[in-house]
Amino acid sequence: MCRSILLLITLCLTTQTHAAERPNVLFIAVDDLRPELACYGKQHIHSPNIDKLAASGTLFERAFCMVPTCGASRASLMTGIRPARKRFVNFLTWAERDAPGITTMNTQFKKNGYYTASLGKIFHHPKDSAQGWSEPAWRPQGVPWYQQPKNQEVHAQRLKEGKKQGKKWKGPAWESADMPDNAYMDGVLAEKAISTLQQLKGQDEPFFLAVGFFKPHLPFIAPQKYWDLYDHDKIQLPATYHVPKDAPKESIHNSGELRSYADIPRKGPVSDEAARNLIHGYYACVSYTDAQIGKLLAELDRLKLSDNTIVVLWGDHGWNLGDHTLWCKHSCYESSLQIPLIVRAPGIKGGQRRSALIESIDVYPSLCTLTGIPLPEHLAGQSFVGLMRDPDTKWKQAAVSRFRNGDTIRTDTLRYTEYTYPKGKRISRMLYDHTTDPAEDTNVVKDRIDESRELSRQLKQLKGRDGKKSKSD
16 A cells, blocks of 8 residues: 555656646737738738748748638637637637637646636637636736727727627727826737746746737727838738739628728728727837737746647637728638747757748647657648758648638648539639739639649548548538
């Protein structure tokens, strides 16, 4: 009996020791962040803190979300499994409802000796996978969307009018106000994340701290100083401010998320000046969130935690800024699907770039590999840690995504999409050649029959869970 107790105590102490030796994880999510950042070659964007992180980590140039809508995208990433026609469908998705019995990423870390904490927006619903957090998920409360009194009045009135008609109408789509960072939610979130880091430093177990910033999600509201970083008169509408040639009608939507805001028409194009305001506001919000990320990373350095902390920065999906006449996400175009992804890990050389095709479901197994915790058997993605260490590591040749009735595959040079009815009959399709048309401006599917047929075959093979066609498709 004594020997059994002694053995048990020894095993427990050994497990705790190994857990304490594991690196921490700072898991930074940014809502609606497209890879329009200086570190991604877009020098008109002021993103010095994300750029600094990229200079010390590995930047993935071609990473893609699984579903271009927040709830579904986050659920897929956090479970590590692919979406399907009836799984991870829209922003209302709950991971634990769509994938019952699946161990989420935060739960896996908690099970393996990590203290897990969620601040801001990680899952779309704060209570999703609640058992996977060591403390209740936290979000800023009581922080008004708008700071200018006139905008607050418009917002309150539209909420009241919309409620009568069963609509969720909102205030203006943008605001610039001479206010401090913590007048808005992401500033409050950054302060909470900093204080949480300070608390976590004193704990014995390693931590998995997830911090989800809300901007640049609509409405585009940020302190005036971030708007002032950009010259409004120099902001141009995108060259693709039109529907691509021969694009199927299924690929174009009405930008419904935007239509609920004041001064935005219910249908049809927005005015050119409104379009410039939206682009300007998006840029300002990117810079605002970049500043909050900078504060958090600076505190990580100040606490001397950086050398033993993995930092991951990811966007949940892309965002259209007038691309193909679209605003928001919700499409199978590159602009909706491509995401920023930067990973900095102890012992791996920084300042690297990788052009391999990454799927967001690859993040979960990669973090397990980096921290030395077991990989659950259900994972459909692959660990890209080998790629971080060696760019010549053999890797997948395609990334697959979907939205509603559209399934899309991205290869090294092509993006092919097909839209189907629930039982699989094809409605339409499109093919874009990124060697000659990186903006996806001309659908060439009719001219490339053989390639389209082969890509359709690959898509059907890859789109299901674990590379097999899903029963729910």
